[in-house]
Structures are given as structure tokens and as C-alpha cells.
Amino acid sequence: MKHLNKIVTAVMLVIGLNSFAQDSKNPWTVSFGVNAIDTRTSATGGNNWLDYHVSHPFQVKQNWNTLPTVSYIGVSKYIGDNFSFGVTGSANRISKFVTFNPTSPDRDARNYVVTNPGDLSYYGLDTFLRYSFQSLIKSKSFEPTASFGAGYSFLGDSSYGTLNTGIGVTYWMTENLGFELASTYKKSFGERAIADMPDAPSFLQHSFGLVFKFGETK
Template sequence: MKYSKKILVAVMVVMGLNSHAQDSNNPWAVSFGVNAVDTKTSAGGGNGWLDRHFSQPFDAKDNWNVLPSVSYISVSKYIGDNFSFGVQGSLNKIEKYVKFAPTAVGHDSRGYVVSNPGDLMYYGIDASVKYSFMSLINSKVIDPSLHVGGGYTFFGDSSYGTINPGAGLAFWFTDNLGFSLATTYKKSFGDREDANGTPDAPSHFQHTAGLTFKFGGKDTDGDGIYDKDDACPEVAGLKEFNGCPDTDGDGIQDSADACPDVFGLAALNGCPDTDGDGVADMNDACPDVFGLAALKGCPDTDGDGVADKDDKCPTVAGPKENAGCPWPDTDGDGVLDKDDKCPEVKGTVANNGCPDNAEAVMMKLNEYGRTILFDSGKASLKKQTYPTLGSITEILKEYPSSRFVVEGHTDSDGSNEMNQTLSENRAAALKNHLIENGIKADRLNSTGFGETKPIDTNKTAAGKAHNRRAEISLIKE
């Protein structure tokens, strides 16, 4: 056992070296298991070289020396193009030494004798270059290989160098764990024995069987795809996208998805099309209504080339210059000639296309308003004001699209609170009268200002009479 320390130190050194590898994803590998040593190849005899070396390759019972424990360890590193380089350390105990002795007692039918040379320990340190055929046969499980190298063997009290050709076969259970078999012919130069017939430097076969662990691959984002194969190594992704993510799960990786956070269609670069008109929502001016691509996804009901949202006559075809209507708007006031009471003069929509002479109208309404009489201290209209109210009603009817506010005012007699209430009641009374005479309620509002907005002095009876008034104002939209 004097070489045991040597082999253990050698193994520790080997584990720190660049060694035998398996693939580029996990460039490092460690293997360990049992080994068997067969010395028959150096025994001589047989019918030529092939017969001597391969006549009994699997006669484990008679020829193999096996130490029933972990008896080899190797460390490996990938060096590229299916090649790897590694170093292995092994130990064994030789209890079956094969010699060709056809005249000796106990020889077998072929003339071989198996003897026990005593407490003969075996140590080996070997380096090799291996070529894997795994990628060539396009397999992810079966990994056949060939290797060649050299080593140094401690055989009892002798030690010598060898040249080591061999072959191997691994079965990978996962990306990182496999079961490995290998056989190596260790050719020594001399195949000699000492004067007492004790083996000195025999050539031999060494077979190994054990587990192999691969490691060293880097997967920064933890998505199961090694960085060297990961197109997005900093972000967890999917295997089908080379490690890049598909956040919205629409089958289009984020880097090629114009809408990476919203499930969409491949035809629209990953963007959705809610109305199914072939225009992505992000480019669709009418995303909830089926439309035409030429109109940015908006419909054109009358087919005149003007989108409904811009068509003033969406159900009747008309030229674009007429805003989609068959009728023009000669004065350009937004009221079509067919509805324009003043088609050649620019007006307002509220006034049916005619100019809005608001100031003149309001002056006339307020002149009438000042002649509206209320009973003193009351909100009741005097009968002599009815003709005036009729004139006001007719003016309001001339502006069917306009809205007005009726304002009530009082003189200063009485308290502020009383006058405020009285003014509101008078405005409401006038509003109700107008509604009863054909003015729509939604066109009228009413409010009171009490005594806060006098137009004359409250020191004379005539001035007070002027201040007890009603005014009508146009509500400008």
C-alpha cells in the first residue's frame, strides 16, 4: 500500500486540472465507479495477436480483477468540436494473474494458468483525449466514444508507462447525470516478468463502469437554457424562443411583438384586433367597430369614401368635399344648404345657418322684459303685460335651437331675503308662462337676483318701478 498516498494525491491534483469533458453546455464532468484489470493480453500463447488479446474479453470470473468499492475517479473538460481532455486515477488489487503455461499443472484447455501473485496492488494515473459520436448520431441519450492517451501504472513494486487506446459508451439519464462504461487497452513495452516469474510490466485491459456528473453550465436567468444558447440570457424565457420571453403568451416572442403585453395576432406583429377588421387596435381609429383599412379601421356605411365618424350624412352617399353629403354647404357655416335658411350667408347652427344677431335680439327681448309688470310684492303677472309676453314668445320661437335664461329683479323695499325669493318666483312665473305658450321647457332656465342689480334709483317710485323687472338672456353654448 506504499503507493496509496501517491494515487490519492494525484487524484486530488487531477480534480483541480482542466480535464476530460462531455459537452459545451456543461463543460466539466466528474466520473467515479469501479474498475476491472485483465492481464490475459500479456500472457502470450494463442493463435496470433487477435486471439491472444480478444479470445476471452468478457471472462470476468476467471480473468478480471475487481476491487468491490469505488476504485476510479476522473475529471474532464470539453475542449470543442466533440473532443474532451481528461485525467483518471484508479486503484485495484491483482489476485488473478494470467500466464500461458501449457505444461504447468492446472492450465485450461488453451494452456492458460490463472495464479494469485500475492498482495499485489495496482495504481494508475492516465490522461486521454476523447471524441464523442453523440452529436453525429443525433442522440441525446446514447453517447459512444473513442479515446487515446497515455499513463503511468504502478504494478506491485514496478512502475511503467503505457499507451492507452480505448472506447466508451455512456447513457445520459438527464442533462447532467449518466452511466458510463469504458474499456482501455494499456500497452506497455516489455510485457516482462522478473527472474522469479512475478509480473513486472504487463500490458493489460482496464474496464470501468460508473456514474458521470456534468456541471459548469451557466444559466443566469434560470429558465433552463444555458447562457451560451440563450438569446435573452438576462430574462427568463421559453425554449422555443431560444430563451426569450413571450409575456402575453400569444406565441410571438417579446422582441418581435409590437404589443408584448397584450395577446395579439401573428399577422399583426402580436397586436390585438378587437373588431376583427384586420387593422390593429393601436392603428384603428374605430377599434370597436368593424371598418376598412383604407379608413384606418372605421366603417363607411354609405360607401362614399368618407368614414362615418367624419360623414355628416353617414347613410347617404356624397362627395368628400361636401363632408359626405349629397348637398353642399355653400357658405361653409356647417349647415347644409338644404337645412340652411340663409345658404349664401354664413351663420350659426343654432340659428339654422343664418347670422345670429344676438345683441339686437337681446335688446329687443329686454325692452319687452322691462314692460312686464308684476303685482306689488307678488310674483303674479298683470294682465296688461300679456301682449308683451306674446311678442317675447314669438321671438323665442324664431330661434328654436337656442336656449335662454329668465332673470328676475326687485326694488329695495323689504328685506334682502324676501326680495331674493320674490325675484326667483317672478323669474319662475315668467318661465312657466312661456312654457305654457309653446316654448320647450329644456330651452329655458330661470334665476333671481333680488335687489342686487338695480338699473335705476330706488329712492323714487319711478326708479323702483324700473328695478322691478324681468330680463331674458341668451345662453351661449
């Protein structure tokens, strides 16, 4: 858990160093909830690029790795023109790792195999630049977003950098309280042992949680 402690400390440090900077209405958000990791995107196989990366995206029971507790926390600040900048820390445990069986006689069968790599601990620290489409769709409740950023992942004994792209939507139940759903593709830049289980896999990370806005200037 030492990496998780470092992540939480870093997130809280960002909040502490910038909590005085309130130059627009509710510029700060804090979010927390559960994350799920799906390594299907790092398996070989598939008929095209899209199939290679995102086929079988909702095989929750078979492919998704989750923890029965709060497993991510994030903070962001609005910087203008619908853009926000933030940082997120997350933790998980990988017990379901997806690979493709190239010896399957029928390639269309997509013979994916799920194995346990040893209950590997996962920790991630990610930064992001997020764009909100809420003003474009003129909605007071729904806020769709797109994001781009970079991060660093710790998986078992491996650690490596990632380039991240994501989409999400927040439903604002009140002016300051919302429920968020988001999916992020994390492209690995570490060395990968494709023949067995990648030491530094790319993966999809989904998050589900609550988000709070604050910092309103009177």
C-alpha cells in the same frame, strides 16, 4: 495506499486549478466507480494477433481483478470539436494473473493458467484525449466514445509507463447524470519477465460507474 492518496490529490488539483474556466455549456465531467483488471492480454499463446490479445474477454470470475469499493475517479473537460481531455486515477489488487501453458499438447485448447502473484497492489494515473460520437449518431441519451492517451502504473514493487487506447459508452439518464462503461487496453513499456509473471504487464482495464456534467454558463 500512499500512491492512491497521490492520485486523488492530483485529480482534485486539476479540478481546483481549472474550475473557473467555464466557456461552454457543462464542459466539465467527474466520474467514479469500480474498475476491473484482466491480465489475459499479456499471456502468450493464441492463433493470431486478435486471439493473442482479446480471447476470453468476459471470464469475469476466472480472470478479472476487482475491489469491493469505489476504485477509480476521473475528471475531464470539453475542449471543442467533440474532444475532451482528462485524467483518471485508479486502484486495484491483483490476485488473478493469467499465463499460457506452452506445453499443452493441443494448442487450440488454449491452456491458460490463473495464479495469485501475491495480492499485488495496483495504482494507476492516466491522461486521455477522448472523442465523442454522440452528435454523429444524433442521440440524446447514448454517447459512444473512443480515447487515446498515456499513463503510469504501479504494480507491487514495479512502476512503468503505458500507452492507452479505449472505447466506451455513456447512457445519460438526465442532462447531467449518466452511467458509463469503458474498456481500455494499456500497453506496457516496462521490462517484462515473460518466463514467469511480467513485472510490467500489459492489460485490459474495464470501468463501470457514474458520471456527472457540470459548469453550465448562464
